[in-house]
Amino acid sequence: MKKWFLIPLLALPLVFLTWSYLHREPKTAVAQIKEVKKFVYASGYVEPEDFVLVKSEVSGIVEAVYVKEGEKVKKGQVLAKISAQELESSIKDLQARLSLVEERLREDSSYLRSLKEKVEASELQLRQAEREYERRRDLAERGLIPKEQLERFKTTYEIHRREYEANLSQYRDAIKGLQTESKSLRAQIERLNAQREKYLIKSPINGVVLSKFVKEGSYINHLSQENVLFGVGDPSRLEVVLEIDEEYVGLIKEGQRVFLSIDAFPGQTFEGTIYSKEGQLDRTRKTLRVKVRANLPPNTPAFATVEGKVLVEEKLALLVPKEAVKDGKVLRYERVRSVEVPVKLGGEYQGYVEVLEGLKEGDRVILR
Numbered sequence: 001m002k003k004w005f006l007i008p009l010l011a012l013p014l015v016f017l018t019w020s021y022l023h024r025e026p027k028t029a030v031a032q033i034k035e036v037k038k039f040v041y042a043s044g045y046v047e048p049e050d051f052v053l054v055k056s057e058v059s060g061i062v063e064a065v066y067v068k069e070g071e072k073v074k075k076g077q078v079l080a081k082i083s084a085q086e087l088e089s090s091i092k093d094l095q096a097r098l099s100l101v102e103e104r105l106r107e108d109s110s111y112l113r114s115l116k117e118k119v120e121a122s123e124l125q126l127r128q129a130e131r132e133y134e135r136r137r138d139l140a141e142r143g144l145i146p147k148e149q150l151e152r153f154k155t156t157y158e159i160h161r162r163e164y165e166a167n168l169s170q171y172r173d174a175i176k177g178l179q180t181e182s183k184s185l186r187a188q189i190e191r192l193n194a195q196r197e198k199y200l201i202k203s204p205i206n207g208v209v210l211s212k213f214v215k216e217g218s219y220i221n222h223l224s225q226e227n228v229l230f231g232v233g234d235p236s237r238l239e240v241v242l243e244i245d246e247e248y249v250g251l252i253k254e255g256q257r258v259f260l261s262i263d264a265f266p267g268q269t270f271e272g273t274i275y276s277k278e279g280q281l282d283r284t285r286k287t288l289r290v291k292v293r294a295n296l297p298p299n300t301p302a303f304a305t306v307e308g309k310v311l312v313e314e315k316l317a318l319l320v321p322k323e324a325v326k327d328g329k330v331l332r333y334e335r336v337r338s339v340e341v342p343v344k345l346g347g348e349y350q351g352y353v354e355v356l357e358g359l360k361e362g363d364r365v366i367l368r
Contacts (some may be wrong), residue, residue, distance in 0.1 A: 001066040003060070007039060012320045014281065015278065016338040017356070026333065026338070026366045027245050027366070027367045028333050028364045028365060028366050028367060029320060029321050029324060029364070029365055029367055030362060030363070030364050030365075031210075031318055031319070031320050031355060031359045031360065031361055031362065031364075031365060032318070032319055032361065032362045033101045033316050033318050033319075033361050034313060034317065034319050034352075035314070035315070035316055035319065036313070036314070036316070036317045036319070036347075036349045036352075037311055037313065037314050037349075037356070038311075038312050038313035038314075039259075039309040039310060039312065040244065040248045040251055040252065040309070040310040040312050041307070041308070041309055041310075042202065042242040042243055042244050042245070042290075042307075042308045042310060043180070043242070043243060043305070043306065043307050043308070044239070044240055044241045044242035044243055044300070044305075044306045044308060045113060045238070045241055045303050045304065045305055045306055046238050046240055046262065046296065046300055046302055046304045046306060047233065047238070047239060047240075047241055047302055047303060048207070048210070048233030048234050048235050048236075048237060048238055048239070048242075048302060049233075049234065049237040049239045050205055050233055050234045050237065051210070051231065051232070051233030051302075052204050052205060052227050052231070052232055052233065053228045053230075053231055054076060054201060054203065054204065054228070054230040054231070054232055055196045055222070055227045055229065056082060056201060056220045056229060057200075057222055057223045057227055058082060058084075058166075058195075058199055058220075058222055058228055059078045059082075059219075059220055059221050059222045059223070060082040060083050060084065060219070060220060061080060061082065061083045061217065061218070061219050061220075062080055062081070062082055062083075062214055062215065062216055062217060062218045062219075062220060062345055063216070064081045064216060064326070065079070065080045065212070065215060066079060066080060066081075067079050067080075067209050067212070067230075068209065068212065069209050069210065069211060069212050070208065070209065070210075071142065071208065072207070072208050073203045073207060073208070073209060073232060074203065074206050075124060075203060075204065075206050076202050076203065077202060077203045078202055079201045079202060079203055079229070079230055079232075080201040080211070080214060080229060080230075081199060081200055081201070082187075082199040082200075082220060082288065082326055083199070083300060084196055084199040087192060087196050087199070090192055091189060091192045091193065091196065093190045094185055094188050094191060094192070096183060097181075097185055098185040098186065098189065100184045101181050101185065102182060102321050104178055105175070105178045105179065105265055107181065111174075112171075112174070112175070115167070115170060115171045115174055115307055116171060118167045118170075118171075119167045119168050119171050121328060122160065122163045122164040122167045122168075123164050123168075125160045125163070125164070126157075126160040126161055126164040126193030128160075129156050129157040129159075129160040129161075130157055131156055131200065132153050132156070132157070133150075133156070133271075134156075134361070136149060136150050136153040137150060137153075143237070147344065149335075155199060169209055181355075190333075199247055201230070202234070203230075203232050205231050205233075205234075206234070207232045207234045207235075208232065208233065208234065208235055209230055209231070210231045210232065210235065210302050210303075211230065211231035211303075212230055212231075213229055213230065213231075214229045214230070217358065233302065235302050236298075236300070238296050238300055238350065239291050239293055239294075240258075240260060240272060240291070240292040240293075240296075240306050240308065240320050241291055241292075241296055242288070242289070242290050242291075242292060242306070242308045242310070243282075243285065243287040243288070243289055244277075244287060244288045244289075244290055244310070245286065245287055246281055246286045246287065246288070248312075249281070249288045250311075251310075251312040252274065252277060252288070252290060252312070253274070253312075254274050254275060254276065254277065254312060255273060255274065255275075255311060255325075256273070256274045256310055256311055257271060257273060257310075257311045258271070258272045258274060258292050258294070258308050258309065258310050258311070259271055259308065259309045259311070259331050260271065260272055260292070260294055260306055260307070260308050260309075261306070261307045261308075262296070262300065262304050262306050263304060263305045263306075264300060264301055264304045264307070265297065265300075268295060270294050270295065271294065271295070271336055272292040272293055272294025272295070273288050273292065273293055274291070274292055274295075274310065275291060275292070275293050276290065276291040277289070277290040277291070278290070283286065290310075293352075297360040301364050313347075314325050317346065317347075317349070317354040317361060318321075318354065318355045318356075318360070318361060319349065319352040319353065319354060319355070319361065320352065320353060320355055320365050321351060321352055321353075321367060322348065322351055322352065322353050323367045323368060324346070324366065324367050324368065325343065325345065325353055326368055328343065328345070329341060329342050330341060330343055330355075330365045331344065331365060331366040331368070332359070332361065332363055332365055332366075333364045333365060333366050334364075338366055339358065341358050343355050343356075343359060344356040344357035344358060
């Protein structure tokens, strides 16, 4: 008898453990309303707000560089000079020709004086021939000389008249030609001087030479993508340039807050605001540049590397852990039972998913 009662007593713990296993409370989580933030991550760099890359409009060898990095410059200051020997030689030739033309245009020049003397001499001969002809004509009208004699004087007069007119025309044409040539030469010199100005590389703004990419003797091809000689800007006014991946461009707007970390200041975060974005993508990099104004330390170096988080969404949302959702449904736990509930989901936020429909705050869901 003792042995018969021993068996159920030994089985009781096993039955209890089995019942406890089958009826243990599942692992659950509570649907909660929390503030959620969605960020777009981007990388970039610091640059002065007023920053320009100085390029050359002409090709040639760099003859001289007049500035160094860190030097303050003024707008219009010459930073470098590209050799323009052929151009300058052409200008000298044109100036020499212009000097000769201007010399000939002087009233007392030997060239004009000789032409003028011809005009004066032929005019004297014309006046003499005219007086002779008029006197013979008067005599012929009174019948004192034959008509043939009058015709000879008339012919002589006409010859001197044509000679005078030819010399006068030659004189006037010479002056007009010299004036036209002078105007043309001046225009050519002016054009070449303007072209020569392009060989002087000037700063387009007041600022500091932040980068120098050229040295004396370098060859510059103005059609090349590498045609960058200097970077000039004002380091006292800095901004951040971020490059946004193409797939996130539609989320970016002016006025959005940005949280920045700069390699030069490890462990620190700076806040800024997007104030500008470019109108087109960089086709090579598949990114869009945006500009951020931020309160950066005064000793922030230009072109320091920056990592940025753009806050594109901030709201209150009903959240449950991702592992509570399977195939668009959750198991809502109701103490003695679980009910499968279809849910409409929103975005994901660091291991949680937003529930738009199907649950309310405080609902408990089973983690699967």
